[in-house]
Amino acid sequence: MHGLISQDKRMLKDWAKFLETFGNGFPEYEAETLFEGWDEKRQVGLFAANFKGKHTGEGGVCAPTGKTLGDGTRYCYMLHVNNDGKVDDVKKIWNDCHAFMRLGWPLPEMAEKEAGEPARPLAKVPHEDEAKKITFFEGLKVADLVEFMERGGRKKGELFTIPEQATVEAALKELDQRNVLSMPVCTPDGKIKGIVSTLDLVVGVVFTPWSERFDAEKEPTVEDIKAVLTSSKGVLESPVSHLMGINEYTREYWEDEELQVLAERLSQGVHRALIRRRATSTTADPKPQPKPKPEPVHLIAQSDLMRFIGSKINAQAGLARCMSQSIGTLGLVEKKEMMITVRDTQTALTAFRKLWQGGWVMDWTVSAVPVVDAQGNLVATLSGSDMRGLTTDNLEDLMLPVAEYLKKRSGGELRAPEKVTMDTPFKEALEKMLWAGIHRLWVTGNKGAKVEGVLSMTDIAHRFATFDLRRHSKQTK
Template identity: 35%
Template sequence: MQTTAKLEDFLKDSTVADLKSKTEIIPIAATDSVADAMKELAKRKILSMPVLDKKKSKYVGIISISDIVIATVFNPAFAKLAKGASAIDKLTREDFKKIIEKSVLNNPVCDLVGMTEEGKNLWAFDEKESLTKVSEYFAQGVHRALISHQKGNPSFISQTDLVRFISKKVKESKDKDVANFLNNSLEKLGYVRKGKKIISVSTTETALAGFRRLLQWQSFRDWNLAALPIVDKDGKVVGNLSESDLREMNAETRLLDLLFVTPLFLKTYCGEMRKPVVVSPETSFVDALDKLISESVHRVWIVDKDSKPIGVFSLSDVISQFTPFAWSHEKVMDGLFTTS
């Protein structure tokens, strides 16, 4: 990806306090059950929450719905009940329920802390910290960070908060070099993967199979894309499978719905399978940035004239242009696309 020294220095005079975001922190006790955590996440319509060790009065990590799904879909018991990973789609709802109740839901939350590198650590910054420093972490796949304030309780900031700030700041800039960069196409900036095929999930596969494929990318060191395109029999993008589709998931019924084919799983949650947000290779950086914000999504798929996926542009891509630390993204993007 193209990055200039001009953009790398763009946030050096801005601090976390400039984001003016104070998302309330809602912790869960390390000794609470995973089932309890799911109820809280669903009740509050959030994807993650910090884990608090009450005895030590300190946060020990983050628990997310993704951690719970990883613990479920990659459970060793699947190998026994499904007779191999290739038979994962043959699991019955009864088999699935037995697995999650016995080996996931009744366990304490602390058992799942560290399922992903991001969950293992709780990144914390002072509100006076430079946004350049924060960007280094967010550019490498960290989605949220805890912020301490001189007055009031700690709060969370997210990638979305930072990207919204970046969008406003670059549009206010009168620097010609910045303006020229914003008008570069996604293809020119290297986001189009020519001659390679993107890893995806088909409309005939179960959501369980899709999330297994998706969540194998959850290692922080290898980059957390957190989404896969859903493609039809012709390879055209018709949907998007992401972590946000797990919001409001509960242990009683919704977790079992992972056995539905992907379109049905999404329709069960949203009433319909939402159309994917797509752009073309010719779309400019600033137009793609605007679409991320206006559509309230974490990424847009870059498609060719036949609506087949040839690239992806995410919040992390935006942030990585404002920090030199983009190497992990480069690495995983090469792995996410295979030679055609």
């Protein structure tokens, strides 16, 4: 059954293979044991209804096609199982896979419309082990993370924002001066409209108007360069609100929500979120009251969750021992058959484009790429943050070889990339990441500098959002 859950999601693009793969698996299982859980790593899971008869009824598989639509919404499929235990019908519907699996929701109205028939409630049949799962964030609220940040002096007081009418050039300068990757964008009356990040600005600058997105190796021609310089100058002079949310739209959460929910989102490639506090009434007086002052808003990033995780590990000796194991032993890194890299001789423009193009290969847009030499050895890292400070006066720097561009951005020296091996202890890797103020570490072999994988904050958030403390009790005692 676990092999059934773990099928490569690329196979789902082939309907015939999809039916063959999943249709042959159902006859071996009674309805009560059909549900086996959720494969967090591949984002694939099975669930079942309370079947009438031996094998007849409706069950389903939630499985992404590789492209996220909206807030975690992905393709889902509804399967119908006939009397012989075979899948005889498949309907594609829309739903939020995580909420569907976690809560056993009935199909929503949108799914009814897509399916063309009334929705029938599905009763979740939880696996015994899944029902007892205790996560790392058990019993914690988002407010606990906010309080931790304030105790540590981080993000305490006023939230720095940028006006929606400010130019993209001004936004890049502000991000550079504050040494941050994102800032909330506010309206003239002070309301937060959303978040703009360095990757939003990267997309706006390097994809206008040279739009052949899918040829990752294409170098710009002279005509391309002239067009980019002309159009990108216009982009830099345009309002920052025009680019807000291009790469990642703004998520919002309440302080009283479960921290597990936020952690799950941050484990799915979401990099940051706005946190709001619900307004509370302080009087029972029925008379109209003065309009309350706006409640404080916090901007939480993946790095804040990493610091929170680090503090919890250090406070629990047993957990600290467990997390002293290597990143390879803990299964935090999946060696990749194909790493997205850029040559040190390619233009910075081409390299920045690969940040976005990587999202069509991965499940979400990559936020950094390794820069390699002719032998494939790691020499540097290019991330969205390296576009901070770009102005109309230095726009032509994008045409430099990426290694030269990075040297110029860092005062003449090429910064050494941060890297680890599969044998690096997790605690050491996490501390290295936080100390350097970066969001990923390149994983190389013990005897060379070739990149074999990456350990990102998304990977760590995923591990702790799904970490079952009950199963690891022996290691944490």
